Amino acid sequence: MYSSLSYPNNIPEAIAPICAPNQKTAYGIAKHEEANVSCAVESDPPEVAFRWSFNNTVSETVDILSYSSDGASRSVARYIPRTKLDYGALYCFAKNAVGIMKEPCIFIIIPTAEEAYVLEHFYRHCLVMFFQRGISSKGKSNVSASWTQLRDYTKDYFNYNFTV
Numbered sequence: 169m170y171s172s173l174s175y176p177n178n179i180p181e182a183i184a185p186i187c188a189p190n191q192k193t194a195y196g197i198a199k200h201e202e203a204n205v206s207c208a209v210e211s212d213p214p215e216v217a218f219r220w221s222f223n224n225t226v227s228e229t230v231d232i233l234s235y236s237s238d239g240a241s242r243s244v245a246r247y248i249p250r251t252k253l254d255y256g257a258l259y260c261f262a263k264n265a266v267g268i269m270k271e272p273c274i275f276i277i278i279p280t281a282e283e284a285y286v287l288e289h290f291y292r293h294c295l296v297m298f299f300q301r302g303i304s305s306k307g308k309s310n311v312s313a314s315w316t317q318l319r320d321y322t323k324d325y326f327n328y329n330f331t332v
Contacts, residue, residue, distance in 0.1 A: 185211035185262035187273040188241070196280040197249055205245045207260035207273050216262040218243035222277075224256030232258065247277065255279050 188208035197203045209216060220232035220243070235245040243262070249255055259272040 182212050182266045183210075184267040185209040185216050185264055185269040187260075187269075187271075191273065193274065194276045194278060195247075196278050197247070197255075198280045199249055199251070199254075201280075202246060202248050203277070205247055205258055205260075205275050205277075206242065207245070207262075207275070208242045209260075209262045209269065209273070210241065211262070211264045211266070213265055214240045216241065216264045219261045220245045221259045221261070222247075222254075222256060223259065224253050226253055226256075249277060249279070252279070 186209060188210050191208055192206070195203050195205055207218065207220075216237075218235065218237050220235050222230050222232055232245050232247065234247075235243055237243040243260060245258060245260070247258060255277050258275040258277060260275065261272045262269050
């Protein structure tokens with residue numbers, strides 16, 4: 169008599185880390201204020217090693233050395249902006265026995281209080297609008313356009329206008 173072994177189909181598949189959903193991704197921080205930026209990932213096996221880096225798009229990417237991990241699925245980076253160049257993006261990378269995550273978790277560091285006023289003063293003179301191609305209810309393609317307009321409100325004229 170023959171017997172057959174059956175294996176359950178619901179065996180979990182091992183996966184490299186990915187960013188956990190529903191995380192806080194933007195942190196408003198004043199100069200010299202400390203922020204604890206939390207990064208959570210999902211993976212199987214759950215034991216992961218983390219690495220953090222910072223990029224402000226002006227200078228080179230810098231590794232963040234001050235962080236802690238719980239050894240499983242969460243890491244917290246301690247970050248203190250000291251100059252205006254310290255605002256930008258923090259990248260959280262994780263790896264487990266399966267591999268390295270394909271895309272890092274990204275956390276945006278934005279200025280608050282008086283630092284925000286400087287940015288607001290600059291950006292309120294710049295109007296950026298984008299329109300993308302869409303499909304109408306009749307299945308026809310709608311027009312696609314984008315433009316950028318830089319205006320000096322104190323003199324009431326356009327400094328720059330670019331249309332595509």
